[in-house]
Amino acid sequence: MSHNHGGMSMGSMALPALPEFPKFYYAVVGSAVAVATLANIYNQILYRQRLSAARAGTLSPAKPSSWFTLCNATLYALIREASNFSVRVPLKGRFLRLPTVGRTSLILANVVVLLVLCFYGLNLTDQLQKENVGFRCGAVTIGQLPLVFLLSGKNNVIGYLGGISYERLNWLHRWAARCMLFTATIHMGFFLSVWAPYDYFPIQLKQSPLVWRGLAAWCVLVWINISSSTPIRAWNYELFVVQHVASFAVFTGFVYIHAPPELQGYVWAAVAIFFFDRVFRAMRFLYANISLFHPSAKRDGFLACKAEFTPLPHDTTRITIRNPPISWTPGQHVFLSCQGIAPLQNHPFTIASIPEDGKMEFLVKAQSGGTRRFFKHAQKSQGLAETAQGLKTVTIEGPYGCHRPLRQFDSIVLLAGSTGATFTVPLLRDVLQGWRENNDPAPTKGSLFASPKGAVIRHVRFVWVVKSRGQLEMFAEQLSSVYTEFQTLQEQTRDIKLEVTVYVTCDESFTEEHSSLLSNITAPKNTSPPPKALEHGTVELRSRSTSSKLDSKDAKNEVKEITTSSSNEEPDACGPDGKCCCRTTISENSISSPAQCCCCTPAAGSSRTSTSSAKQRTKRALLVHPSIHIFSGRPKTKDIIRRSLEQARGESAVVVCGPQGLVGDVRRDVVELSDERAVHKGTGAQGVYLHTEGFGY
Incomplete structure (x- = not known):
């Protein structure tokens, strides 16, 4: 055997020279990229075809209608079900989630290719x-x-x-x-x-x-x-x-x-x-931030972006850039930097608004470092946000992030935990924008690469898990406005449905108050004498949109008598089976009234009664639209997804953004439901696209 750095021979078998083996590796990598490219092109064509079919009046545009699309849907279903599966290992009362089969298979395939290239012929x-x-x-x-x-x-x-x-x-x-x-x-x-x-x-x-x-x-x-x-x-x-x-x-x-x-x-x-x-x-970066490229921003100086910092509950900062110099699609994020507050730091934040708002908005949870400095600055400059003293120069880079456009699906489920709503709320608002475009009599025809107008979606399920009232207030106005606008659109387009549910895991006083206000607003008039325990006050339903038709005059509902009940008997626990509702998974199908969480407040019954009575002497307001359901506890995500899939007439999408626990549970639920329902395996069950976004680095 002879050997040199350029090649080697072994008997009568000639082996390629050493520089050839990396080329073989990139031939394999290139093939994998080519497959991903073809899949992406197919998805783009499918997206446009579905929206075109919806405009043409097709009954179920998101359902495969030819043998080719049916074969692809079946292949997609098999790959999704296998690739999203992961094993959970019990570990001291908790579960250790192993990587998904899809990721594991991809890495193992890469290792196998490398080992073959390393040892072939030797x-x-x-x-x-x-x-x-x-x-x-x-x-x-x-x-x-x-x-x-x-x-x-x-x-x-x-x-x-x-x-x-x-x-x-x-x-x-x-x-x-x-x-x-x-x-x-x-x-x-x-x-x-x-x-x-x-x-x-x-x-x-x-x-x-x-x-x-x-x-x-x-x-x-x-x-x-x-x-x-x-x-x-x-x-x-x-x-x-x-x-x-x-x-x-x-x-x-x-x-x-x-x-x-x-x-x-x-x-x-x-x-x-x-x-x-x-x-x-x-x-x-230069294009997004230099005002020279954006004539409307020249009056603000050399840099185009000025931001307002507003403090919110739960150590959250709202950062608002008015008249942003760039556009984006819902769900994208940018890297934001403010050298005047947090020098030499650049953080990725999801854009919590949509382009139609005319502003770029971020909701930033204060942790440590730069995000904590943002919150402290917002507290100091409170009341000066819109003045020259309150504005700060910021720079942005992006936008980044992409996923399959949700407008092409028949039904979608949006699940968020905590600040994950910054990702899902813009997606929800974009769906309404698509429904509005469906009603346009003569839609404008854009370029070949422009996103088509309209939406295929019939049914939307939005679920948000929050800890308390403070977190809900971040998007209460937007959610109420969304539901009010949906009611208007539903009068024009009958075959659309929107369900919005908020799960409050640890705020008993808020869920009790909301339930009481809602029951008084929706209760029929009663002419019978009131019971002894009476308090008088006004319940105000805040109108979130000028286009609201719910209460067009002054958006106030007068409730003259509020009945309160006091009891010295303290329940054993606030959730089913004697468990705390903060940790209990609640099935909304079996809820007749919101659960009470006795673990988050003092346990004494007298204390609760006095607190409740004191609150009822004040003027209170319904925080969100009356049609938005609020429950105590955690959602049973599998039941929520199942309900949506059972009524779907075509491919559905499940989108989740939140803590890793929620993301892992939803991924497991989608895999199990796909297997149970035998998606695209002769049962008629339609495909499910899953998109996950998690917190972390």
């Missing part, structure tokens, strides 16, 4: 070929570098072709780096196995620059993978980003001086990808 038991294996693994390792850099960028070809946003590729970026560490370790291990019997490694380390450069590169790569773990990223994300970029720069330098000349092109490719992403981001 005899691993032959002592004389171990160095050949080491050289091969080194070539394959260097070849992976451009892919790692490509997956790290916010503007990358894979994302654009596949219709996938950068944040949904970030996990793949981390695993690509881990796979590179895996093959680099094999590369080093085979050389050590050859040198170890002769104690040759210390000599090589001293005498061969190639060896210590490779060892240094491997050590930096180990550090990169360790420092990229979730706890470190969450501990101080800004510090993580700085050291991460610096570490990769050092790693790339060591790889370049370690690699043979015929493989250094892959290092240059990685560097080119990095700078392309940075230059493209800089161009987008």
Whole structure:
């Protein structure tokens, strides 16, 4: 056997040269990207076809109508059900969620391809070929570098072709780096196995620059993978980003001086990808923030964006940019920076408004660092928000984020936990915008790449889980306005339905108050003598929209008598089966009245009665539209999704944004329901598209 750095032969079998093996790897990667691209193109065509069919009066435009679309729907259903499945491992009363089958399969497939490329045609038991294996693994390792850099960028070809946003590729970026560490370790291990019997490694380390450069590169790569773990990223994300970029720069330098000349092109490719992403981001940043490109913003100075900071309950800050210089689609986010409040920090925030509002709004929960400074500034400048003193110059980068347009589905379920409503509320409002466009007699015809007008959706289910009244107040006005507008649209388009439900997990006084006010507003007039326990007051239903037809005169309902009941008997617990409703899953189908949560307030019955009586002496207002249901406890998401799927006439969508627990539960529910209902397996059950957004880094 003869060996050189460019190739090797083994008997009569000729093996490709070392530089060819990374090319084989990218042939496989390119094939996977091509499949994702075709799927994205098909989804775009399907989206336009469905909206066109809806405008033509098709009864069920979201339902497959040909053998081709039916075959694709069946294939999609099988892939979704398998890829979203994950195993839950019981661990000390909790569940450890393993990665989904889809992610695991993708990583394992990548590992298999890498191992085949590393070992193909080589005899691993032959002592004389171990160095050949080491050289091969080194070539394959260097070849992976451009892919790692490509997956790290916010503007990358894979994302654009596949219709996938950068944040949904970030996990793949981390695993690509881990796979590179895996093959680099094999590369080093085979050389050590050859040198170890002769104690040759210390000599090589001293005498061969190639060896210590490779060892240094491997050590930096180990550090990169360790420092990229979730706890470190969450501990101080800004510090993580700085050291991460610096570490990769050092790693790339060591790889370049370690690699043979015929493989250094892959290092240059990685560097080119990095700078392309940075230059493209800089161009987008300059366009979004320099007032020169936006004549209407020139009066505000060199930078185009001025923001108002308003404090809200639960340590939340509302940041508002009026007349934003860029447009976006609901569900997208931007990176926002305010050097005057939080220098050298850049945070991604979901845009909580829609373009039709004429403003870009963010709801930011104060944690630590920059977000806490935002909240403190909002408190200090309260009352000066709209003045020149209260406005702060900010910069934005984006927008980023994409998903399949929800307007193409027959039914959608939007679930949010806490501030996850910043993602789902704009999506809900966009649905109403689509319904309004359906009623346009002569829709304007845009360009080929413009989004089509209208919406296929018939049924929308919106569920929001909040802790207390304070969180609900963030979107109470918008939700009430949405429902009022829906009632107007329903008069014009009969075959649409909207259900909005709020679950309050730990605010007994609010749920009791809302139930009392709602019962008095909706109760029929009673001429019988009132009971002894009476309090007089006014219940006001706040009108959230000038177009509301609910109470067009003054939007007030006078209730002269409010009946209160007092009892010294304290219930054993506030939820079913003696459990706390804060931790109990509530099925709304079995709820006759909102549950009471006795665990969140003092347990004494007399205290509750006196508090309730004191509140009823004051003027109170219904916080949300009367048709918006408010329950105590946590939702049984599986029942909610099942109800929506059972009435669907075509493909449905389930969108969830919130804590990881809620996201994991919804994913499991969708998989189980798809299996139970045998989606696209001859039962007539239609497909379910799942989109998840979670909190975290």
